[in-house]
Amino acid sequence: DADVTQTPRNRITKTGKRIMLECSQTKGHDRMYWYRQDPGLGLRLIYYSFDVKDINKGEISDGYSVSRQAQAKFSLSLESAIPNQTALYFCATSHKRGTSYNEQFFGPGTRLTVL
Amino acid sequence: GENVEQHPSTLSVQEGDSAVIKCTYSDSASNYFPWYKQELGKGPQLIIDIRSNVGEKKDQRIAVTLNKTAKHFSLHITETQPEDSAVYFCAARATNAGKSTFGDGTTLTVKP
Numbered sequence: 065d066a067d068v069t070q071t072p073r074n075r076i077t078k079t080g081k082r083i084m085l086e087c088s089q090t091k092g093h094d095r096m097y098w099y100r101q102d103p104g105l106g107l108r109l110i111y112y113s114f115d116v117k118d119i120n121k122g123e124i125s126d127g128y129s130v131s132r133q134a135q136a137k138f139s140l141s142l143e144s145a146i147p148n149q150t151a152l153y154f155c156a157t158s159h160k161r162g163t164s165y166n167e168q169f170f171g172p173g174t175r176l177t178v179l
Numbered sequence: 180g181e182n183v184e185q186h187p188s189t190l191s192v193q194e195g196d197s198a199v200i201k202c203t204y205s206d207s208a209s210n211y212f213p214w215y216k217q218e219l220g221k222g223p224q225l226i227i228d229i230r231s232n233v234g235e236k237k238d239q240r241i242a243v244t245l246n247k248t249a250k251h252f253s254l255h256i257t258e259t260q261p262e263d264s265a266v267y268f269c270a271a272r273a274t275n276a277g278k279s280t281f282g283d284g285t286t287l288t289v290k291p
Contacts, residue, residue: 068222095277097278104188104283104284105283106185106268106281106282106283106284107223107268107281107284108281109278112277112278114277120277120278122278123180154222154223156222166211166213166228167213167225167228168213168223168225168279170215170222170223170224171222172220172221172222173220173221173222
């Protein structure tokens with residue numbers, strides 16, 4: 065979805081380096097998410113945020129940190145990258161419709177390789 | 180927490196045949212069940228969803244059924260076409276939960 069953008073789209077880095085993945089959205093949604101996708105393991109939630117300054121851990125948050133300084137931006141950081149963090153990373157957004165949150169809108173993904 | 184299991188992991192069908200993907204969930208509080216399609220090189224995109232107050236929902240060639248008692252839901256694609264080839268994910272979420280739990284995905288291949 066062009067309304068959710070991720071940068072960079074591809075990144076190759078070395079073990080021990082600090083990496084930041086950026087996500088921006090023009091949908092005006094309040095909720096944002098970071099997922100990791102590995103072959104055969106589906107989408108696993110790393111962190112999610114309900115609003116600016118609100119941060120919640122997902123199922124695999126170890127080794128990652130996030131920042132939500134503005135409603136439209138949600139950044140994922142790997143403080144010291146390791147090879148098993150090689151994966152496809154997706155950002156997603158959602159918003160409240162009526163009394164509940166519904167579908168998530170995903171960005172195009174960032175392919176990260178840690179050597 | 181919620182646990183979602185999805186089967187099969189891979190599915191190959193002939194063009195024109197039907198395809199069925201099944202998911203089970205563990206949390207009886209889950210009440211929203213979306214299905215996402217992920218094409219090669221793209222992010223997942225919602226194709227259909229169902230809420231727990233409905234047993235079946237249909238949109239052209241795709242349909243989803245939900246059995247709350249058995250805690251399982253299924254995606255049905257009829258008259259499959261090569262462009263249906265993709266990875267499909269099911270998910271489950273409770274209204275008061277901030278997040279969805281996804282299945283591991285099914286790679287569907289439709290042979291011409």
